[in-house]
Amino acid sequence: MNKALLILKREYLTRVRKKSFVILTLLVPFLFAGMTILPAWLAMQDDKEERTIAVYDGTGIFLGRLESTDYTKFHFIPQDEYAKIKEDIRNSPFYAVLFIPPNVLTANRAQLFSDKQVTIDVKSMVAGKLGTILENDKKKQVIDQSGLPDLEEKLAATKTHINLETIKIDQQGSAVKSSTELAMAVGYAAGFIIYMFVFIYGTMVMRGVMEEKTSRIVEVIISSVKPTQLMFGKIVGIGLVGLTQLLFWVIIGGAIVAGVQSFVGGGEVTTLEQSQNLMSTSGVAIEAATAEQQNMALEIIDMIGNLNLPLIFGSFLFYFLGGFLLYSSLLGAVGSAVDHDEDAQQLMLPVTLPLIFSIIILFPVVKNPEGALAFWASLIPFTSPVIMMVRVPFGVPVWELLLSMGILLASIWGIIWVAGKIYRTGILMYGKKVNFKEIVKWLFYHN
Amino acid sequence: MELFRATEVVKDYAGHRALNKVSISVAEQSVFGLLGPNGAGKTTLIRIINQITAPDEGELFFQGRKLKSTDIQYIGYLPEERGLYKKMKVGEQALYLAQLKGMSRHDALRNLKKWFEKFEIQPWWNKKVEELSKGMQQKVQFVTTVIHEPKLLIFDEPFSGFDPINANLMKNEILQLKAKGATIIFSTHNMASVEEICDHIALLHQSQKILDGNIFDIKDRYKRGIFEIETPDTEAVSLFSQNGFSLIEHDLHGNRQRIKFQKATDQSNNELLQKLMGKLEISAFREVIPSMNEVFIQVVQQANQKN
Structure with a gap:
């Protein structure tokens, strides 16, 4: 078997068989799903605690109009009882006491007494109900005074919501419905994943080189294979470990999303209806809303279809591998040049700085993917793997994409040459405090 | 027959010449000692033979033709600083x-089994290297060095890290390998082991080869006409204070006088003996x-004085 392949196999298998790798690969999608789905699910859960609120109405206009909800009941009480309960609310059967002062119409204020801190849901629900009743009363008064017929219906008809569609004219001149939000989400996610993997797996290459150097096995190995074969096998092997992990995350993540959709999907509609029931009693509004949502879902599917998926996947793979090759060669060279972890940290920083920089400018680029910053950062090979990937979902001129890829390929070739030089000298250099000046000297060694 | 030859090898590192026109010739099925003080260039030469680094000038020959990759x-190759993957299992x-040395998996397994049995280390097969003691790791490393039945073996300080019993075991293994036809380049500071196992040596000093030859020839070359005699004649000491001899030391051992002296003239040993017999x-x-140790010190000191 080819020796580089032997090395690749070892690098791959020893890492993939590690317990930590298996656990991380299987667990992270669930953790991630848990982190995003759980809060959303919890937020969707209604407060199911039954509460009764005593109401002393100083105006007399709320009686019979303050409707109880499923879990919160309103109980109207006379003034003397109100004073008594307020005195000793702890021993009363009520969760809270609502005091509506006689001047509520002008002062716009009421008081809710409780021995506990009133929850935000209860507070906003009570305030909302009081407000709606008062608002309706005032509106009715205005309408009555104006004497105009059908004013209520006319006013309702003035409510307006603009749904702005973004449509992109592509190069052939045909219009394609685009979604800025969707492009942002895809670009952000793709850029971030590349950043994360390049960083984690680049560092893994560095650690692997250091392990071989500090354990001194490297001298035995390079008496059997060429240093370039060792470096190649290591980088490609570890790159495949990264791809394996990504593949598993995509598969497991996809399965989770599909599972959650089929599990929650049915229930979601009912909760949606419930919440809308609370907001509005008009059946027409619900129908309109659900229709609109169905429309939106269709539109999103449509727009996903309009994203150039093969291009996005292709570019993702290219920049993923390109970024990894570039940074892992550099980090491998760093690993070969040092004897200790502390020195590695020191040399690592300047090497990974452009990568960190690209994550810092990620947000400005997502906001303005056509700007000068985005343009230049997507050509510079040290930032292009992350930044160009952020831009691709928005649509990038072909020449820019090709130029960026070409520069990246040429840089990889150059960087591998430089890194190889450093590597071949570094792995056999012990007990020497290495700085950049020293490393530059190594470039001119004849190995 | 010559197995390996290096001619006029030069290697420069940024402003420092690590090897200066060094030539060596290693005969087949012999043990070639590569000696020299620290920093003389031994490791550089060994790395060049292993093709870990390339020489700037000079040529290398293997079995009569140019050395190929x-x-x-x-x-x-057993380097001085040894190491294995700590987290990897011994057998694996x-x-x-x-396999990295080019063996098929099948052949490698067969040979490994043989060696593991020979060293009685089969129980370690599934242990991680970091679980083994340092001496045990050395044994594993020795096995990995010889497993592919190389024609040329290069040992850099092979006995360091072994206890005397295991060091002796290794020495016998090396001599057995030679008996089976292997050629060995052996680098060490331990002159006692050089005398025990080397046939030929080259001494490097300050990047140059300053001595080369068969170990017995070299010792002969560096003998200085020093003799030791024992005699019951207690008056004999006075004889060696004159007559062109120079007395080095003497002591009385029971009723015998032991005298160490240097002969003065170019007379042969037989002439000297005849002369003494009459008196x-x-x-x-x-x-x-002289021991190799004495030769080593003398040669290096002479070289230092010249500079």
Whole structure:
């Protein structure tokens, strides 16, 4: 078997068989799903605690109009009882006491007494109900005074919501419905994943080189294979470990999303209806809303279809591998040049700085993917793997994409040459405090 | 027959010449000692033979033809600073290193089994290297060095890290390998082991070869006419204070006088003996041959004085 392949196999298998790798690969999608789905699910859960609120109405206009909800009941009480309960609310059967002062119409204020801190849901629900009743009363008064017929219906008809569609004219001149939000989400996610993997797996290459150097096995190995074969096998092997992990995350993540959709999907509609029931009693509004949502879902599917998926996947793979090759060669060279972890940290920083920089400018680029910053950062090979990937979902001129890829390929070739030089000298250099000046000297060694 | 030859090898590192026109010739099925003080260039030469680094000038020959990159499968190398993957299992690792040397998995397994049995280390097969003691790791490393039955073996300080019993075991293994036809380049500071196992040596000093030859020839070359005799004649000491001899030391051993002296003239050993026989009773007569240790120190000091 080819020796580089032997090395690749070892690098791959020893890492993939590690317990930590298996656990991380299987667990992270669930953790991630848990982190995003759980809060959303919890937020969707209604407060199911039954509460009764005593109401002393100083105006007399709320009686019979303050409707109880499923879990919160309103109980109207006379003034003397109100004073008594307020005195000793702890021993009363009520969760809270609502005091509506006689001047509520002008002062716009009421008081809710409780021995506990009133929850935000209860507070906003009570305030909302009081407000709606008062608002309706005032509106009715205005309408009555104006004497105009059908004013209520006319006013309702003035409510307006603009749904702005973004449509992109592509190069052939045909219009394609685009979604800025969707492009942002895809670009952000793709850029971030590349950043994360390049960083984690680049560092893994560095650690692997250091392990071989500090354990001194490297001298035995390079008496059997060429240093370039060792470096190649290591980088490609570890790159495949990264791809394996990504593949598993995509598969497991996809399965989770599909599972959650089929599990929650049915229930979601009912909760949606419930919440809308609370907001509005008009059946027409619900129908309109659900229709609109169905429309939106269709539109999103449509727009996903309009994203150039093969291009996005292709570019993702290219920049993923390109970024990894570039940074892992550099980090491998760093690993070969040092004897200790502390020195590695020191040399690592300047090497990974452009990568960190690209994550810092990620947000400005997502906001303005056509700007000068985005343009230049997507050509510079040290930032292009992350930044160009952020831009691709928005649509990038072909020449820019090709130029960026070409520069990246040429840089990889150059960087591998430089890194190889450093590597071949570094792995056999012990007990020497290495700085950049020293490393530059190594470039001119004849190995 | 010559197995390996290096001619006029030069290697420069930024402003420092590590090897200056060094030539060596290693005969087949011999043990070649590569000696020299620290920093003399031994490790550089060994790395050049292993093709870890390339020489700036000079040529390398293997079995009469130029050394090729594929020849590394005929070479086994045990570096001075040893190491294995700590987290990898012993058997798996030995198999990996053997395959890297170009062996098929099948052959590697067969040979490994043989060696593991010989060293009685089969129970370690599934242990991680970091679980083994340092001496045990050395044994595993030795096996991985010889597993592919190389024609040329290069041992850099092979006995360091072994206890005397295991060091002796290793020494016997090395001599057995030679008996089976292997050629060995052996680098060490331990002159006692050089005398025990080397046939030929080259001494490097300050990047140059300053001594080369068969170990017995070299010792002969550096003997200085020093003799030791034993005689019952207690008056004999006065004889060696004159007559062109120079007395080095003497002591009384029971009723025998032991005298160490240097002869003055170019007379042969037989002439010296004849001359002495006429003057005193001789119980023992021995020429003092310098040890490799003495030769080493003398040669290096002379070289230092020249500079």
